[in-house]
Amino acid sequence: MRTLHEAVLDGLPEDLAPAARSQGGGAAMTGPGTTQSAVSRGQQARAGRAGSVRFAAGRALPLFVRGRGSGGVRPAFTADALRALRARHGGAPVLVRGLSGAVLVLLDRQELRQFYEAGPATAPAPALGAVPSRAAVRAVIAEEARHLTAAATLDLVRARHAVARAARRIVLGGGGGGCDGEGGAGEEHPAGLFGRLRRRGAPEGHTPLGRSAAYAGRQGQVLRAMDAVPATLLRTLLLLAAHPAEQDAAAAEAAGSGPAEDLPRLEACVRECLRLYPAVPDLVRVTRTETEWRGVRHPAGTTVLLPAHFHQRDPEHVPAAHVFVPGRWKTPGADEDLRMAPFGHGPGRCPGDRIGLLITTALCAEVLRRRRITATRPVLDPPGPLPVALDPRGIRLTLTRR
Structure with a gap:
């Protein structure tokens, strides 16, 4: 299982010119210059x-x-x-x-x-079911985002550090026990947002063992969902930097929204980033x-x-x-479009998709609320096709105060 401290390398190589359909190759020859599909036989x-x-x-x-x-x-x-x-x-x-x-x-x-x-x-894996409220998650993210914007440059190391801190608080509680060896085995962390949901009586079993097993499963799902957050965060911000009008619109949405409000434009940007650069290609x-x-x-x-x-x-x-094109995700039914599956579909859909999307969107909002991205490495060329892969280890974002 990947961890927050392993490189997230995803995406497939860029396609070249499509092969001509007249080239034959793997199909059986039926005459000079003709082919017959094996499946048709x-x-x-x-x-x-x-x-x-x-x-x-x-x-x-x-x-x-x-x-x-x-x-x-x-x-x-x-x-x-x-x-x-x-x-x-x-x-x-x-x-x-x-x-x-x-x-x-x-x-x-x-x-x-x-x-x-x-x-x-x-x-x-079962879906997470109830997840912490948007306001609760964004309150944690708002505090941890200070580590993202403390320096003039944002890179993968800084992003991973901030996400790891947020993960410990959201899943385990403010002290982060267990991740750094501060808590004993099996110790509960009621301050964690998912721990609070458990205490409120989420239907996860009627015995202490059943409830503990369900809670442990939730912890693992959330941590796995957050494993891809640093790379997706950097790629989304890089794409927004390459599209200044989108960056300004997303920043305005973030500045004008309350903790419990949706961020539809910014969420669409994250979804579009995951279409272009999926965590699981x-x-x-x-x-x-x-x-x-x-x-x-x-x-x-x-x-x-x-x-x-x-x-x-x-x-x-x-x-x-x-x-x-983030606007494609505002079309009704876009989330169910089988051609675009950042989180999969059907029984195999990623069980942590909602919490992962919520956290990534909230992190992007906090960065854009505080800073403007004025320079990047690599430099993208929006008029042309975007590269098929963006290694997050090579991304550098220059931040200036708004």
Whole structure:
């Protein structure tokens, strides 16, 4: 399990020009210059050796070429390989043999609903249910945000420190016992916001053991949800800095809102950041029973990969796929749009999505309320397509007092 002190490296490489649909490749030849889809004949679509190598290289090579201090611009392999596979096999799921065995890759939006409705092989974590009030969370964030804006530069180290402090207070209580070894094993921290919910009688079990187990589960979910907050915070602020009008509008919303009020514009900015740079770019599940994908049966135990980031940035199906457009999230039903899944959908949806989104939005609001972002590293070019990856370790934001 990742911790707040591990680098959050997500995103997939940028796509190159789509492969021509006339290139054939993995499909069987039926005549000079023609192909026939394997799926149309009731057979599995399999990537050839070259396709498998390209796919594996696109997933593994960036790990080797990325430098320790990289700003996050990675080689453009994976999306190009996925687009080539989709063109060659008519969008059908393709069985690709990689370094870890065979993987069934879902390349077309036709399969998205089936994937999300099936749910994970293991029992999904229960939703958090009741979460602390917006006012309570924002009160904690307002105090901890002072550490974010204390210096003229905001980077990942400072962001992680502030988020870790907020996490201890929200989950464990003001003293943060347990994280720093200050509390004994099994010690309760009633000052924590989730601890207060527990004391109010949230329906988590009728025995002390049942209530403690449920509370411990909540702690883990919230801490995991907060693990991606520092990277998302930096990326969202970087995107706002590259779009001055959006930064000014978000700052005005933050300055004019009370602790219990919604921040719809800023929340839309965070959601759009997660569409462009998801915390989990690939969703992988192992089937529990035999499944059928486009008329082809696959045995139980098949590893199925949904390249969520690829689909969220697919220009064939998502308008302005490589552009920062927060307004798309204000459209009714946007949160249920299967093409865009920052938190997933169905039974496998991230159980900590609400609290993670609330905390990230509140942190952005406090930074913008106090400071203006006047310079950044890297420098983004809004008129052009945004980079497909932004390594949070390379982000530096220069802050000036408002």
